[in-house]
Amino acid sequence: MPVMSAEAVSVLEMRGQHRAAKILRQVPTTGAELATDAVDELGLKVHRELSRLGEELQLGRRVASMVGALLQQLGLGTVTPVRLVDVGCGLGQVLRSIAASGELPPYLELVGVDMNPVLSAEAARLARVENLDVRFVTGNAFEPGLAIGDGPRTVVLSTGLLHHLAADQLVAFFQAQAELRVAAFAHWDIAPCVWSTLGAWVFHQARMRQPVSRHDGVLSARRAHSADVLVAAAEQGAPGYVVDVREGSRWHPRALDVLRPIVGVRG
């Protein structure tokens, strides 16, 4: 979709995001539009850096540990495959690292979905390069049949996705999963507090090279949803699920809560 550079800069300026506007002005244009190739290239660079950050935060192992426990709790047998779907998977680092480590049982199918075709194509290429059994598709993860065929034998996950949704979009997000009757969902995101904002600043300054990554990392922590907002949205959108956010207290976060999941299990 073509984006008019001046228009996008103007929107950011209007919202008081002067630094973001300055960064956007540096992105090459074709005529008045942002150059697609440059945007795609930047997106790949940012996501490669994000993959490295996710690795440092041990996201693959955190997800594998939680999903392993969920599979036991759900009592899903091994006769028919169970599918693990990563929504908004980016370069699919989480699923690819799970596949590489072999930490989850082999009857689990790993499927990553992203709206961005450049990212999902690159994720698929990386999986091929490392000979990893993970499938990546492009599109809306909740479009029936795209990634989720048999809801009751599907566990849906995401990492760092929820803060990209506005509070009023959360209900629909959980509702879509409930309508597909998925067995469970687990969505990891930043717990909004002073520690996470400070941590995001330090981590992104120290580990990310792209100015847009450094800028967006802190914003992500600031716009993350509180546990109350997430639980309310999940309970409204997916009333048939037992939902909880697994995090420590606000002022004394548990050491493990670098990203915490909201988990829903179909009752």
Add this chain to the structure above:
Amino acid sequence: MSVVVIVALVALGLVDAAFSGLRAGLGRTGLVDHRHEDRRGLRRGAMLGVIVSSPAVTAMAVDLTVGGQRVTAYRDAGAVFLTIVGPYALIVLAGLGVYGALRWEFKYLASAVILGPFTLLRPFVVLAATVVAVRHTPAPGVAITAILAAASVLLVEPVLNRRYR
């Protein structure tokens, strides 16, 4: 004593350059198994560290031979430099050790508490150590060498980052 200081400075410089190369190479491929890229980064950093430090080494050699400067002047400045950079390096190495020793759930804490913040502090520590060493020495040649050496330490990562683009 002079040998100990020089060996410590050279070793620190090489290790720092290698880690600069490692950092410059991280997050470039998206691969899960990036050990090959990591080793390449370490090698590139160390090699570039040797290359960019050659002006400092040359300046020191000229100062010692042609300028008639005494080795003790370099030893004293190096020792002052080490009093600031040494503790920093020890903390970072301890952080790496802790990172290696911790269970996977806690590994990121070593990054969050030590490795991440100390990566941010690194240029300031090098600058502070250089300023103190330069102020401490009465010899202009030693001061010039110290500035060139500090510049070389800080150049490795930006140069490699630009080359990756």
